Amino acid sequence: MHYLRLIRTYVRLSALNELQYRANLLVQMFNSVLGLGIGLAGLALVFSQTDSLAGWGPLELLVVVGVHTLLGGVIKSVIQPNMYQIAEGVQEGHLDYILTKPEDSQLLVSITRFELWRLVDVFVGLGVLIFAVTRLGEGIGLGEAAAFSVVLLCGGLIFYSFWLAIATTSFWVVRTWSMYEMFDRLYQAGRWPVGIYPSWLRLGLTFLVPVAFAVTVPAEALTARLTPLYLGLALGMAALTLVATRWFWHVGLRHYSGASA
């Protein structure tokens, strides 16, 4: 309860800050629609040549695009801004102000900054998902919707853990920028189901950059491909990465001596 209140306060502060720049909403909407348009044109191009890509039909790939856009919105509005703040905070020294506050440090660094307007992508992704799922023929039942929510949440948590682990390395390596960028680029590979990639790459996209858990598995849940094994794997992976990252964050903190003093 206490933590929820803390989160609410920080979200409100970020929102108030962003509301000063309302024109950015229009820019963001334009970019979101454009990004979706490019994605759809790419799909149209592929399906002008074939009926199915590694067993995925047009509507099913649309589900993948929907999940990718939705989760991309969450990453860009909630996860990334905070992780950038950590690296910057180590370099400039303002991380120290956060650490001296009498609250859980991992929670505080994860909620200092939200980019409200980026949430547009979440709604765009949801729209695409609803469009695709309602046209998929049999539609989806309550069970599939629940399974989808669970694996999507797992995907989000796994992604958060990986980002925080990368951000934590900035205690040792001051320039983490290139790692951020690499992670960001590899996320683009998730626009297509990971099943199309050769096996060595698929492994990398599952365990090095968890695109498979974040995008493909949720999309599988909506297209009746999810096996109990993957549901379990997603849950296990989420739990494991959360614990490991928390441990790593504390190891990092112990190595940190501050730059502002």
Place this chain on the structure above:
Amino acid sequence: MVGLLVESLIYLVVWTTVSEARGGEVGGFSTDEIAGYFIAWMFVRNVTTGWSPYAMEWRIRRGDFNSLLLRPVHPIFADTSEMLASKAVAMITVVPAMIALALVFKPRFELVPWSLLALIPALVLAFVLRYVLMYVLALTAFWTTRLGGLFELWYGVEFFFSGRVAPLTVLPEWAQQVANLLPFKWMFYFPLELLLGRSQPDEMLFGFAMQVLWLTVMVLLMRFVWQRAARRYAAVGG
């Protein structure tokens, strides 16, 4: 550099999958030729791209541009030399990445000597053309201070009509016609086809003509915009 590798890898996999589903051919490319296309793609991209208009936007917003404008030479010279240097460094990583991809995907290349010879001027022209074009685009930041939307739109159009997402022969007929008129094909797909030895001599001559034509238009446009922009320039910061 990683971005380059990932993007090429994604579309290499997507289009070889499509090609296999169609029985080994798409847009006049066999499956191993598709692999060759996207490996050569990395080389041509590293040569022809590099400078981002966002750098200019940043300089204008931060006020770093003030001191550059005071120098007696056009800022484009300083930018050019800086970029050529970074390009040379990038090649050191791009070439091994290409070799690695070639080992994994076993592409087929046909090296045509006259075509490779023509590749050199084609690459130079493509590079200069794209560079000038980006510069003109960046200069609009003098008016707007922010590029955002405009550049994203530009990038989206370029993505399809330059041959980055797929060989242009995969596009529908009307889109191929449009691609011939736009500058993007001549900055990317044209040198790429020369590298792969897929151009006929008359296509090559037409390509060079289009490159020169677009370059002339863009240089004139740049001079025009630059004169106005420098007059319009209001320093931000100090």
